Amino acid sequence: MAEAITQPMAKRSASSFADYAPTYGAAAALVLLILANVVLTPNFADVDNFRNILVQVTPTMLVAIGMTFVIATGGIDLSVGSLMAIASAVAAVSLDYGAYPAMLAALVVVTLIGAFNGWLISTFKIQPIIVTLAILIAGRGVAQVISNGGQLIPFSNPSFEFWGKDSLFGILPVPILVMAVIIGLAIFILRATIFGRHVIAVGGNENAARLSGISVNRTKIMVYALSGLLAGIAGLIYTARLGASDASQVGQTIELDAIAATVVGGTALTGGRATVIGTVIGALIMQIITTSFNMNGIKFSYALVIKAAIILFVVYLQRPKSH
Amino acid sequence: MTNEPLLRMQSIRKVFSGVVALDDVNFTLERGEVHSLVGENGAGKSTLIKVMTGAYNRDGGEMFFEGKPVNFRTPEEAQNSGVVAVYQEVNLLMFRTVAENMFLGREPRRFGLIDWNKMYREAGEVLRNLGLQIDPKAVLGSLNIASRQMIAIARGVSLGAKILVLDEPTSSLTEREVGLLYDVIRRLKEQGTGIVYISHRFDELYAVCDKVTVLRDGKFIATRPLAGLERIDLVCLMLGKQREDLERKGATAFGEHHEAQAVQPLLETENLTRGRRLRNVSLRAGRGEILGMAGLLGSGRTEVARAVFGADAVDRGKVSLEGKPLKLNSPNDAIKAGIAFLSEDRKAEGIVPEWSVRENMTLAALPALTNLGVVSRAKQNEIVEKFMRRLGIKASSGEQKIRELSGGNQQKVLLARWLCKNPKFLILDEPTRGIDIGAKGEIQSLINELADEGLGVLMISSELEELVEGSSRIVVMRDGECAAELRGADISQDSIINAMAETN
Incomplete structure (x- = not known):
């Protein structure tokens, strides 16, 4: 009784749909944004343009999906941009061994670094923002060391570039396909697998999760490893599309876009509530803002301010409602 | 003054997404009365309190405060009228003084600055009136839990509360500290403050309350004076059972003793x-x-x-x-x-x-x-x-x-x-x-x-x-x-x- 008084009472009791669905604010904002651009921006409503938007959003999207898992546990991963750079550099310097060994090596390295993040965070109880900030700083340095002091490394390797530049049947760019598969997998994992449920439980009440027999440390290590892996894939796709590895620039400030996309999508920064579909919508919102401003010739500096305003507005729409 | 009670809530109804939390509930509080609200979990006590203090808006019924119809839309409105809730987990600032906590958000001012002397003086007066020997300049965190709880009540009093809602006020107090709380309650009573008292402990109800209102499943069951009401009858009202049933089964049906069945322990x-x-x-x-x-x-x-x-x-x-x-x-x-x-x-x-x-x-x-x-x-x-x-x-x-x-x-x-x-x-x-x-x-x-x-x-x-x-x-x-x-x-x-x- 005593606690019943201090408890917030939700007006609407939860349906299972509402648990998984992105918050309607984000979806509405995305629809509005698209409609406004269809009307206002010349050439916006064009298949090529949409395809372009989807290709461009791919790295942010992949990183944001990893971020969603991390944030679901109540953590944060600032190191993703540097991990993209490391993946890019490792792949570029080892392309002589073949495209696939090089890509595999890159992904293994960043996944291990992600797991290292999770190990420090879970085993030594260091705050996620501190651990991943350290790796953000160190990782960029490591990436530059790998690429001979941060030089641009151009390459010509069709098997690798396939993942960034080619299209299937001439219409479906490979990055979009990869992104779609990963989105589908992520939704499935978070919703329906034991690992996904454990992720949310850890974020929702870590003590309760531990006493229910969930290995909290292992769950956290896996989450950061997953974030590292997805950052690595993002880094490889970006590098393949560019046809060169630029370790000092790849993934700069992508962690901020990824966090913004996640939060805009309705995932709670406190953990315990996460939606992959929301993150997808959030990432699309961010990309469409950027693209449409470019197309309308609005200066980048203005674009940043307006983007920030839109983020705040969408998050405002989704604030927890009191009675 | 009229014969109107301090607070009269009539046929109160509250619905959450189709679930009726309160249905036709009546509650009346007189001046200087300590009135207990009891019921099982889910009986609707907390909802009624929240309607009373403006945290929830009612869906039906009427509420009269000092004879006038009122409609508190927010806790602030209720507070300004003199209806104040003191919750069990007190929301106070640990590193600030007693006086600062009591006057948080409405500090006395002079030339645009906080008038510290006046604040300490007034805080001291309120505390003295409640019979509390607490230094208004003491840092809250240095006081024990019981004193903090009293400060929360004193804050309500200094807000000019005519009705104080105390939710499980003794849950973190020792026996001796409970006595201190009772003294404070008695003084408030003498000053004509109406008190709504929520507690699971029957001893307390009988020690300090005048009347009890029983709710069950969101419905009003009864209001009775506590003097002369046997505990077993109160339990019956709460559980909706007949006294004869209870006596046959025992209040808890929890009396059997088990002996270890195996020689080898589990x-x-x-x-x-x-x-x-x-x-x-x-x-x-x-x-x-x-x-x-x-x-x-x-x-x-x-x-x-x-x-x-x-x-x-x-x-x-x-x-x-x-x-x-x-x-x-x-x-x-x-x-x-x-x-x-x-x-x-x-x-x-x-x-x-x-x-x-x-x-x-x-x-x-x-x-x-x-x-x-x-x-x-x-x-x-x-x-x-x-x-x-x-x-x-x-x-x-x-x-x-x-x-x-x-x-x-x-x-x-x-x-x-x-x-x-x-x-x-x-x-x-x-x-x-x-x-x-x-x-x-x-x-x-x-x-x-x-x-x-x-x-x-x-x-x-x-x-x-x-x-x-x-x-x-x-x-x-x-x-x-x-x-x-x-x-x-x-x-x-x-x-x-x-x-x-x-x-x-």
């Missing part, structure tokens, strides 16, 4: 030691037995539970189940072996508040509820249906969020979380703490049933009555050691208290 611990908190604790518990564990706060009773469950690593000692030694590095090991543990802190270590009843109930059992690694909704629902029925969990459905349930129902969901795994040994740490009397009886009879079915139970409780009635044996903990083991005719509240209190 669970055995040997010399569990962890720093100074646990010292050489050796226990034996049999199948079908309810082993009670008593002890004061800090005596090591919860530490025993956590050690057996693998939640805290021990320095040395052994635990074995069915004669097999267990390696206990994590709760997961204990769970796999068939041990379950219901923590004493439902909120911090039990529920995942944002999750539904279904997800909370099946949290520990997920690996068994999958098809090829995919969590099966059908298998989950099967369990949820079964246990909602068996434990009588009151929720609109398995999809309702657990934080919307009453404490008793939350506890039942957490019990189900373990029962659905068919454990061999169940550790219950304060299974009925903070739960209303109806749900309490239900949980106690359930524990009895489980023991009948052959489960071993270790029940930790600070309620001696519960231990004496429910246990077949009782271990008393003191300073991290087993101080005594009581059985059969030796079991009584007296003997437990003696064992707790003895000095080495």
Whole structure:
């Protein structure tokens, strides 16, 4: 009784749909944004343009999906941009061994670094923002060391570039396909697998999760490893599309876009509530803002301010409602 | 002044998404009256209070304050009119002074700056009027919990409260401190303040309240003067039962004693030691037995539970189940072996508040509820249906969020979380703490049933009555050691208290 008084009472009791669905604010904002651009921006409503938007959003999207898992546990991963750079550099310097060994090596390295993040965070109880900030700083340095002091490394390797530049049947760019598969997998994992449920439980009440027999440390290590892996894939796709590895620039400030996309999508920064579909919508919102401003010739500096305003507005729409 | 009561609430109705929380509830408070509000969890006490103090807007009915119709839309509006709620978990600033806390947000000003002298003077006056000897310049965090609670009340008084709502004001107080609270309440009463008093403890109601209003399932049952109302009759009103029924069955139906059925114990611990908190604790518990564990706060009773469950690593000692030694590095090991543990802190270590009843109930059992690694909704629902029925969990459905349930129902969901795994040994740490009397009886009879079915139970409780009635044996903990083991005719509240209190 005593606690019943201090408890917030939700007006609407939860349906299972509402648990998984992105918050309607984000979806509405995305629809509005698209409609406004269809009307206002010349050439916006064009298949090529949409395809372009989807290709461009791919790295942010992949990183944001990893971020969603991390944030679901109540953590944060600032190191993703540097991990993209490391993946890019490792792949570029080892392309002589073949495209696939090089890509595999890159992904293994960043996944291990992600797991290292999770190990420090879970085993030594260091705050996620501190651990991943350290790796953000160190990782960029490591990436530059790998690429001979941060030089641009151009390459010509069709098997690798396939993942960034080619299209299937001439219409479906490979990055979009990869992104779609990963989105589908992520939704499935978070919703329906034991690992996904454990992720949310850890974020929702870590003590309760531990006493229910969930290995909290292992769950956290896996989450950061997953974030590292997805950052690595993002880094490889970006590098393949560019046809060169630029370790000092790849993934700069992508962690901020990824966090913004996640939060805009309705995932709670406190953990315990996460939606992959929301993150997808959030990432699309961010990309469409950027693209449409470019197309309308609005200066980048203005674009940043307006983007920030839109983020705040969408998050405002989704604030927890009191009675 | 008219003959109108201080507050009159009439035919109050409140609906949450189709669920009626309050239906045609009446409540009247006179000047200088201490009026208790009682009922089981889910009776609607908290909802009524929130309607009264503007935290909720009512969906029907009328409210008159000093004879005038009122409609508080926010807690601020209610406060400005003189209706103030003092909650159990006080929202005060630990690093600021008593006076600052009392005048937070409405500090007396002079030339645009805070008039410190005036603030300390006025705070001092309010405290003196309540008979409190607390220095208004003291930093709040340096005071004990009881004093902080009094400051919260004093803050309400300094706001000019004509009605004070006290929600479980004694839950964190010692006996002596409770006396202090009573004095404050008496003074407020003399000054004509109306007080709404919520507590689970009958002793307090009878000590301090004039009247009691009983709610059940969101409905108004009765308002009675407490003088002359027998406790058993009050329980009957709360539970909606006839007195004759109660007398036949006993208030809790929790009287049977189980004896260990097997010669070989189910669970055995040997010399569990962890720093100074646990010292050489050796226990034996049999199948079908309810082993009670008593002890004061800090005596090591919860530490025993956590050690057996693998939640805290021990320095040395052994635990074995069915004669097999267990390696206990994590709760997961204990769970796999068939041990379950219901923590004493439902909120911090039990529920995942944002999750539904279904997800909370099946949290520990997920690996068994999958098809090829995919969590099966059908298998989950099967369990949820079964246990909602068996434990009588009151929720609109398995999809309702657990934080919307009453404490008793939350506890039942957490019990189900373990029962659905068919454990061999169940550790219950304060299974009925903070739960209303109806749900309490239900949980106690359930524990009895489980023991009948052959489960071993270790029940930790600070309620001696519960231990004496429910246990077949009782271990008393003191300073991290087993101080005594009581059985059969030796079991009584007296003997437990003696064992707790003895000095080495």
